[in-house]
Amino acid sequence: xxxxxxxxxxxxxxxxxxxxxxxxxxxxxxxxxxxxxxxxxxxxxxxxxxxxxxxxxxxxxxxxxxxxxxxxxxxxxxxxxxxxxxxxxxxxxxxxxxxxxxxxxxxxxxxxxxxxxxxxxxxxxxxxxxxxxxxxxxxxxxxxxxxxxxxxxxxxxxxxxxxxxxxxxxxxxxxxxxxxxxxxxxxxxxxxxxxxxxxxxxxxxxxxxxxxxxxxxxxxxxxxxxxxxxxxxxxxxxxxxxxxxxxxxxxxxxxxx
Amino acid sequence: xxxxxxxxxxxxxxxxxxxxxxxxxxxxxxxxxxxxxxxxxxxxxxxxxxxxxxxxxxxxxxxxxxxxxxxxxxxxxxxxxxxxxxxxxxxxxxxxxxxxxxxxxxxxxxxxxxxxxxxxxxxxxxxxxxxxxxxxxxxxxxxxxxxxxxxxxxxxxxxxxxxxxxxxxxxxxxxxxxxxxxxxxxxxxxxxxxxxxxxxxxxxxxxxxxxxxxxxx
Numbered sequence: 001x002x003x004x005x006x007x008x009x010x011x012x013x014x015x016x017x018x019x020x021x022x023x024x025x026x027x028x029x030x031x032x033x034x035x036x037x038x039x040x041x042x043x044x045x046x047x048x049x050x051x052x053x054x055x056x057x058x059x060x061x062x063x064x065x066x067x068x069x070x071x072x073x074x075x076x077x078x079x080x081x082x083x084x085x086x087x088x089x090x091x092x093x094x095x096x097x098x099x100x101x102x103x104x105x106x107x108x109x110x111x112x113x114x115x116x117x118x119x120x121x122x123x124x125x126x127x128x129x130x131x132x133x134x135x136x137x138x139x140x141x142x143x144x145x146x147x148x149x150x151x152x153x154x155x156x157x158x159x160x161x162x163x164x165x166x167x168x169x170x171x172x173x174x175x176x177x178x179x180x181x182x183x184x185x186x187x188x189x190x191x192x193x194x195x196x197x198x199x200x201x202x203x204x205x206x207x208x209x210x211x212x213x214x215x216x217x218x219x220x221x222x223x224x225x226x227x228x229x230x231x232x233x234x235x236x237x238x239x240x241x242x243x244x245x246x247x248x249x250x251x252x253x254x255x256x257x
Numbered sequence: 258x259x260x261x262x263x264x265x266x267x268x269x270x271x272x273x274x275x276x277x278x279x280x281x282x283x284x285x286x287x288x289x290x291x292x293x294x295x296x297x298x299x300x301x302x303x304x305x306x307x308x309x310x311x312x313x314x315x316x317x318x319x320x321x322x323x324x325x326x327x328x329x330x331x332x333x334x335x336x337x338x339x340x341x342x343x344x345x346x347x348x349x350x351x352x353x354x355x356x357x358x359x360x361x362x363x364x365x366x367x368x369x370x371x372x373x374x375x376x377x378x379x380x381x382x383x384x385x386x387x388x389x390x391x392x393x394x395x396x397x398x399x400x401x402x403x404x405x406x407x408x409x410x411x412x413x414x415x416x417x418x419x420x421x422x423x424x425x426x427x428x429x430x431x432x433x434x435x436x437x438x439x440x441x442x443x444x445x446x447x448x449x450x451x452x453x454x455x456x457x458x459x460x461x462x463x464x465x466x467x468x469x470x471x472x473x474x
Binding site for chain 2: 143256
């Protein structure tokens, strides 16, 4: 029952009722403060604010439409190009929303992969459990939304295998991820079931190094780099849109290659 | 009967003017949002576009502008190509280009002898520039598709020489279009009646015989 995605105890609905006046006054205060600072900003820059709310919501609406188009363009049977092992970049490129020096290593022995949502068997998985599953290796191009790219070699458990073993509802819409570095992410089920979507345990032949997601990270050949969370600690299968770290800041959700 | 009704049409028919100005706005959106995306991982080391030139206050919004604008650019562009081919406008306005005429126009231009009395006829340099920019626009859609969907269109990416090459080609296509824009806008401002013609439609074509001139309802 316990899920990393939901609070352990659901707050009582009466809380909302009793706090209504407070919330309302906060909203009003925020509105005034926002209006004043927006005006101050406009005066400082001497021009219009770059991104009015109406423009922002129109752009986000088109971005959601693009998600639909991308899902339609996605061919579940099309494999991304692969490369010889000699082309693997060692070590891979590090990228996160913080610097490499701030990486907090995860202890593989006590690490557990928790399962939540539309999954029949929610027993947590150990690292040894994952190593016992059939493995797949792929040498693929990592493409960042910024424009850079490199060739990396990844070995691990196809996400499809794990989802099948734990009895996940494969007709659900989303597979969501929680990570040790607080980088929530989510993907569509079609991509989750793609043969080049791995829970990677190794880079090339070597165990993943700490900065690249030890013990387990997601690696997909069919999505942009930011869709590949490292240090995965929990997976949820759901029909409710889960969003993600960069998606909450405006980046496209589907981000398919 | 068809011929006579067509004879009174303007230099720039209304559909063409609409497409031109839609394209003008969308091109600016695509170029400036593209600069915002470019700045996150530059192709030319040390070369950035200042924030004044970028659409979107950071990469997420530059991307959203770019991925919204692309639909308008592609659809408007497809209609324009269809229109130019079906009405014969391309054949009529842009061809043929004779090399001797091209050289002569360049020489004349360098001597500041630019003839612009008759807006209805494009000189050889104009024809060439319009063809180049139309091809560059098509190339941008193709290279853009390649870097947007390098797995779904992996054959296209391979044909272009790989993902990074496609990316550089997309940047180069932008440079060609911006180069055209600079010349195009400068000349339009130097000869304002060309600009007005693109707003009002310009002179009527093929009305040499007075009896052919029909009152505009």
